[in-house]
Amino acid sequence: MFEAMLFLHVLGAVGMGFYVVLPFMIGRASNLAGLGQGGLADGLVSANRIAQYFLILQLLTGGYMISQADYKLVWMIIILVLFLAIAALGGIITKPLKRVVSSIEEGKSATAHISKARVMSFIILLLYVVILYFMKFPIFADH
Numbered sequence: 001m002f003e004a005m006l007f008l009h010v011l012g013a014v015g016m017g018f019y020v021v022l023p024f025m026i027g028r029a030s031n032l033a034g035l036g037q038g039g040l041a042d043g044l045v046s047a048n049r050i051a052q053y054f055l056i057l058q059l060l061t062g063g064y065m066i067s068q069a070d071y072k073l074v075w076m077i078i079i080l081v082l083f084l085a086i087a088a089l090g091g092i093i094t095k096p097l098k099r100v101v102s103s104i105e106e107g108k109s110a111t112a113h114i115s116k117a118r119v120m121s122f123i124i125l126l127l128y129v130v131i132l133y134f135m136k137f138p139i140f141a142d143h
Contacts, residue, residue: 002068009061013135015054018047019090019128023121029100029114037114038104041097048094055087075139082131086124093120 025044029037062083066076096117103110 002065005061005064008057009065012054012057012061013132016051016058016086016128018051018054019086019121019124022048023118023125026114026118026121030111034104034107034110037110038101041100041104041110041114041117045094045097045101048090048097052087052090055083055090059083069138070141072139072141075134079131079134082127082134086127086131089120089124089127093117093124096120 022044025040029040032040062079066079096113099113100110100117103113
């Protein structure tokens with residue numbers, strides 16, 4: 001059972017890899033014309049929703065695997081805080097991406113919304129890299 005959960009957990013981590021490319025894709029939006037910006041932002045909203053489902057998979061499989069080993073409490077707290085931060089920012093970033101689409105449809109500039117989404121995406125990327133580090137080097141309880 002543990003191997004199956006580990007496989008699903010790795011699959012979820014690959015799905016969350018979307019957050020690695022997100023800042024660079026958002027950065028491309030400022031180089032596109034209006035309709036291109038809206039189309040890219042709309043696609044990123046859909047991809048972000050899929051990444052959010054992978055986050056749920058991570059929560060379920062990670063919870064199971066934590067119960068199977070003897071990790072230090074501090075490690076579990078760090079992982080949970082990082083996970084929740086990624087999940088929260090992943091949800092929050094949807095609003096500026098949707099506003100890019102609505103701004104383009106209204107004929108307004110979407111630059112402010114693109115900038116806000118890009119900053120949040122870099123923060124998510126940083127959190128994702130940090131959580132990968134802690135996953136690779138977990139802190140086990142001493143016995």
